[in-house]
Amino acid sequence: MILRSVKPSDYYAISPLINKWWGGRQMADMLPKLFFDHFTSTSFIAEEGGKTIGFLIGFLSQSHADEAYIHFVGVDPDYRKQHFGRQLYNRFFQTAKEGGRNKVRCVTSPVNRTSIAFHGKMGFEMEAGDRVEDGVPIHTDYDGPGQDRVLFLKKLPF
Structure with missing residues (x-):
């Protein structure tokens, strides 16, 4: 598995997956493109064999200097229970600590x-x-x- 920072173009690959990964729940509106444009250094994509299998969108709080916030996380249902979510979270925790949070x-x-x-x-x-x-x-x-x-x-x- 490869963990990398998101880039703006990832929005177009992830957005169509959200409602599917949430079992048909209408969730895609909760993740607008602005997150892929403005939080690239604190948001991550998990890939395996070139396929997106998970993502985490987070940011360092602008209002609370000691806090970071995880806004949205998803893991492909076919890849759950394999610790990909845990790896995404741990990467974000590391990034938050490096950012003084x-x-x-x-x-x-x-x-x-x-x-x-x-x-x-x-x-x-x-x-x-x-x-x-x-x-x-x-x-x-x-x-x-x-x-x-x-x-x-x-x-x-x-």
Whole structure:
């Protein structure tokens, strides 16, 4: 597997895969091209045999000097459970530390139990919300009406 930084042209290869990789959920609108134009040094593509098998889009926070943020991550369903997601995250953690950050934040949907479990395995802690469902703290309407989210924080060792 090769891990490399994203480039603007990667948008056109990844965008058509997003809804497919999410089992038909309409997710592509959450990842506009601007991320591929403006966050190339903190976002990564995983390739195997010239095929895109995963990606991570993240950035160093402009508002919080000690934080980095993972905006969107995907791994081809045919390549899951092979630690490609873990490798993408570890590369981002390294980049965040090199950028002077000691915290990484991200969010997911409460219905995405696979994502919640993965983040726990990666050392993220769920942040307290305004309600709890099935042991998961929920932030009601975090991304707008009806758009509840689970918020995660990982403290990076220095």
